[in-house]
Amino acid sequence: MTSIRTATTLTTILSSLALLVTSSTSLASEPPADNAEPRHGIAMHGTPKYPDGFSHFDYVNPDAPKGGTFRRAVVSNGFDSFNPFVIRGVAATGISSYLYDTLMASSADEPFSAYGVIAESLETPEDRSYVIYNLRKEARFHDGEPITAADVKFSFELLTTKGHPLFRNYYADVDSVTVENPHRVRFDFKETTNRELPLILGQLPVLPAHYWKDREFGENGLTPPVGSGPYRISDFEAGRSITYERVPDYWAKDLPTRKGRYNFEKIRFDYYTDDTVALEAFKAGNFDFRVESSAKNWATAYTGPQFDNGSIITEAIQHHRPAGMQAFAFNTRREIFSDPRVREALAYAFDFEWANKNLFFDQYTRTDSYFANSELASSGLPEGRELEILETYRDQLNDDVFTEVYTPPTTDGQKGLRENLRKALELLRSAGYEIRDGKMVNKSTGDPLAFEFLLAQKTFERVVLPFKNNLARLGVDVSVRLVDTNQYVQRVRKFDFDMTVQGIPQSDSPGNEQRQFWYSSNVDVPGARNYMGVNDPVVDELVDLLIQAPDRKELVYRVRALDRVLLHGHYVIPNWYLDKDRVAYWSTVERPKNTPKNGVDPDNWWMKP
Known part of the structure; x- marks a missing residue:
């Protein structure tokens, strides 16, 4: 039966999945209240694990080869939208995580720390009464347009007024947003006791203001939108399948928060209305990776020559994330x-x-x-x-x-x-x-x-x-x-x-x-x-x-x-x-040796050359 996985980021709140022990590596102590100096990362409490200048997260393979098509299944009646940020419709799997970059990204082996993606650094005082994000000048949307502070402000205002109700609650303590220059945006807060705000604002998906200027948010339907993330939509069959292709000139591919991740050339999701059919399709080689939610299936269904000869690998991988x-x-x-x-x-x-x-x-x-x-x-x-x-x-x-x-x-x-x-x-x-x-x-x-x-x-x-x-x-x-x-x-x-x-x-x-x-x-x-x-x-x-x-x-x-x-x-x-992730995958796929506290994340995996 289903064992619900948990989440800490806004993306995982939207998709209902999640990934979140530490080592002794740390940053210098936080700057005093009157000296909000730029920093590369921030922890909810204490200091972040990864120091300034770190090359990659410990749980990825920075030398993972790129390429191949990673095929997965979704058991659902389909999708009718490419907009995961509104209450209307059912969005295709993967939209929020693959198409859109955020200001910062959380690590999966700490309680809650965030490091720069679109934001090269952030500034916040000791009381965290405001936060300033300094944006990377090289950050780009898929159509080549630069990502600016105006896009950040636009995204915040759009999502909190026309987006899903969760955005209004999540960011309720933000008092104002100020564009200080094209690459610097400031958020001031109503309360100085809400210490999480600099981190959760870092989870804000940044949307292109120029794209949505003449479009009605929430009415986009199945028109592929312009994003900024590691993948874009290459093709789809309405309600039945969607394929993402890796952006060849992805601006953030060498960032420490991205290195070793998003290694597949293409990621395809096929939709099945019945899980039994999906399981048989997996065993027949129609897709590469499966998280098993049924205890009965795990105990009885993973048998046959493809398991005996090692073509399909099954593992129950321990995790230490809250079960919710x-x-x-x-x-x-x-x-x-x-x-x-x-x-x-x-x-x-x-x-x-x-x-x-x-x-x-x-x-x-x-x-x-x-x-x-x-x-x-x-x-x-x-x-x-x-x-x-x-x-x-x-x-x-x-x-x-x-x-x-x-x-x-x-x-x-x-x-x-x-x-x-x-x-x-x-x-x-x-x-x-x-x-x-x-x-x-x-x-x-x-x-x-x-x-x-x-x-x-x-x-x-x-x-x-x-x-x-x-x-x-x-x-x-x-x-x-x-x-x-x-x-x-x-x-x-x-x-x-x-x-x-x-x-x-x-x-x-x-x-x-x-x-x-x-x-x-x-x-x-x-x-x-x-x-x-x-x-x-x-x-x-x-x-x-x-x-x-x-x-x-x-x-x-x-x-x-x-x-x-x-x-x-x-x-x-x-x-x-269940305190384990039950996964099965064809041997053409490999995973990193280290599994973080949050458990399995296939976005860290790769296809064998």
């Missing part, structure tokens, strides 16, 4: 899910242990935190600094935040599921429900406790149907609705669902993106990522505190406090995670 939260998500905008006791009760009907043993070949670990597989995850009872933070809100929080260790219901033990269903029944009764004629109904209204589970992946039916059957023993009526990808995307964007499977990715350095997930102001904003409809002033304040964390140590405490409050809100039924 994959879960059955309640839409608390729905009246039936407005009571946390109801949500907690339904969680007792999900038998993870049975699923892991009978469906997943015991490959997964149960998720018990929104920041699982990291030091950011809360555990035990709150104490020390975390307790101090939570005490501020004691009158607004349930006592169980302080007195009960959050643990997802388990069927381990002698009583198993029967005992869990008994607890669920007690909670439902306390929430005003009772059994009538075999159905769970509201005592006051007589309305049945019934809901629809919305799915886009057929493979999830084998997990959801046993959950449905367990709920039926409580008199809860569940219908399972499988829709195509496009319909699913549109319904989730409009919060038109009762329950669905959602992944909430997290990075090792959470920050401004948390507003998209939890802010009350995003409850009714179409396209926002507050899927569950979290509407809690305490959560809002904890998110603000997290963004304002002055150092790594304090960030960890604040994230743990937020995690604990969310867990005790019972907004989701946690699923599982």
Whole structure:
């Protein structure tokens, strides 16, 4: 089954994938507040790992050969747009990462550090109340036009006014943008406590103002746009395939942040509507690389002569990135899910242990935190600094935040599921429900406790149907609705669902993106990522505190406090995670010897000459 991967950059937020331990190499200490001198890179907390003048990231092969066509598959109903920055339509895979350069790029082996791409350097004071980016004079769009500070300002204003709602939240603390000269742009901030802003503004995709001047943003459809990144669109078949070709005179190819990356001459994505068909196509040699999301497939399907003779290589590669939260998500905008006791009760009907043993070949670990597989995850009872933070809100929080260790219901033990269903029944009764004629109904209204589970992946039916059957023993009526990808995307964007499977990715350095997930102001904003409809002033304040964390140590405490409050809100039924990337690839492809903390990134791979 799917194990959601996590992300830290804006690009990975847009594409729902991610890559983010350090060595002793470091830069000189940051300049004092009144001396914002140019620097090549910046860390969220402390100093960046890679010094000024570094040649390449440690996890790439700087001598990787260029060439070949790298073929991949996408399981989806297709695409209808080349614009990944708006809420309308379904963008083709790879657009944001391959077509557009950003001011800076993050490394994959640090919690959160950024180094120059379009920006040769940046200047920011100790309080990070502003940031100035000094642009490289050689930076060019694909049509040969130079990238200027005016393009940066244009991109910021376009994306925050006409782009996806996430941009407005992500950059909400920017007060003004000033073009100081053609290669120097300044951002001033409303708050001096938001230390992440110089880094996340570095993730800003820079769009060509001259191209969009006479075009309507969001109406571009399938007209290939002008970009500045390592690839451009060479050909496509609407909704079925897209091929990117490496820009031969790519202006940034020798930069330290680009060396050893983007080695394939062409990258082709073919779209499949069924994952089983995609797997067989891979085994037949129709594409080169596959990340396996199904535990059953991984245990049973990777057999045959091409595996025996080494033509196809399979590896489960360890990673150390936060797993985030994959879960059955309640839409608390729905009246039936407005009571946390109801949500907690339904969680007792999900038998993870049975699923892991009978469906997943015991490959997964149960998720018990929104920041699982990291030091950011809360555990035990709150104490020390975390307790101090939570005490501020004691009158607004349930006592169980302080007195009960959050643990997802388990069927381990002698009583198993029967005992869990008994607890669920007690909670439902306390929430005003009772059994009538075999159905769970509201005592006051007589309305049945019934809901629809919305799915886009057929493979999830084998997990959801046993959950449905367990709920039926409580008199809860569940219908399972499988829709195509496009319909699913549109319904989730409009919060038109009762329950669905959602992944909430997290990075090792959470920050401004948390507003998209939890802010009350995003409850009714179409396209926002507050899927569950979290509407809690305490959560809002904890998110603000997290963004304002002055150092790594304090960030960890604040994230743990937020995690604990969310867990005790019972907004989701946690699923599982895997701390390995299960990959299969034909032996014509090679990968670097070093795998960074964030795990596998095929953009660092190459084709054998």
